[in-house]
């Protein structure tokens with residue numbers, strides 16, 4: 151059997167690419183070292199797969215070239231994927247912030263992609279390790295499970311190294327380097343922060359969540375934050391972790407809806423009430439206690455000067471945390487960085503100087519926000535390459 155294209159990685163991007171190319175009449179071999187397809191899809195969105203977002207826009211992606219994703223995201227949109235999901239009768243709902251989830255199970259998305267691959271006559275080889283990739287005479291020779299397979303086109307869709315225990319590897323980076331493509335330093339993203347001994351007090355809040363605004367430089371997210379026994383998690387923290395640089399602080403506004411003088415207004419209204427009670431009502435008791443302990447203040451509102459109350463409100467609105475690090479690839483939903491877009495066509499995902507080599511999905515230096523953005527990039531980049539191979 152000879153193939154027009156070999157796709158390495160049967161995840162979200164690889165399956166979309168395989169189905170698209172197959173349905174165009176291409177003979178496709180889709181290879182994965184795992185024993186099943188779409189493993190990350192199955193565990194995504196708490197088992198319901200947050201498969202896209204209605205607010206997809208290129209500025210919600212991190213990349214050394216912020217314009218790179220525009221073309222693919224524009225040509226295969228969230229609406230296109232929704233239309234596919236609807237065609238399969240998969241029920242879905244919008245949860246929050248434009249995030250679309252299956253009503254039922256992520257298994258439906260994987261089954262849909264498998265059916266799309268079958269409709270394109272895609273050959274799927276699972277449980278097959280790729281030991282060697284070579285190129286010569288216009289053909290890619292890929293050693294899969296000890297057998298050499300050849301095709302004029304090769305697609306790297308093996309994702310990034312996030313969650314190695316699920317079979318994630320940096321394999322795509324190695325092959326990309328082999329063919330002279332650049333790599334933007336990869337690092338874990340959408341990942342919880344760890345806090346050090348200095349901020350150990352917050353560990354006692356493990357399990358407490360709060361609606362906050364978190365900031366790092368000019369980037370800010372308004373979502374829930376969650377204290378953990380190791381540090382900080384929850385959507386707000388995962389989002390900002392993708393931007394965060396080591397040895398820099400993040401700032402948290404614990405009361406993003408209050409103005410600078412809200413404590414002074416409270417003092418006017420109810421001077422005999424304790425600070426602790428006011429903060430416990432605005433936050434939660436446990437969080438209020440911890441913050442007050444750090445601020446070393448107590449007593450009735452009426453006993454505080456306006457200046458002190460204004461300062462306290464300012465502290466609560468701009469609380470610095472200095473993460474010691476993150477929980478790393480073991481807990482990262484995605485990887486920031488990867489194959490440099492400078493060497494790729496934004497229209498086809500083909501390497502500019504290596505005809506027939508395509509890179510798609512998370513392996514590429516395009517990383518989305520939390521909330522369906524990463525799957526949409528996988529679908530869109532997979533579709534773009536699938537149209538071109």
Ligand code: FDA
Pocket residue numbers: 158159160161162163164181182183184187188189190191193194195196199200201202278279280307308309310312313316317318319321482483484510511512513521522523524525526528
């Ligand atoms: P993906 O990782 O899906 O696929 C790569 C494939 O390549 C895998 O099947 C792997 O086995 C295979 N592979 C790796 N190395 C190989 C090798 N050497 N040889 C052969 N095969 C190899 N995103 C989102 O938009 N909404 C969500 O709800 C979630 N939820 C979520 C939860 C969790 C727990 C995680 C870890 C991640 C998410 N994500 C997400 C992110 C999303 O899963 C991710 O961005 C996409 O799966 C990326 O798709 P790819 O196809 O690029 O890689």
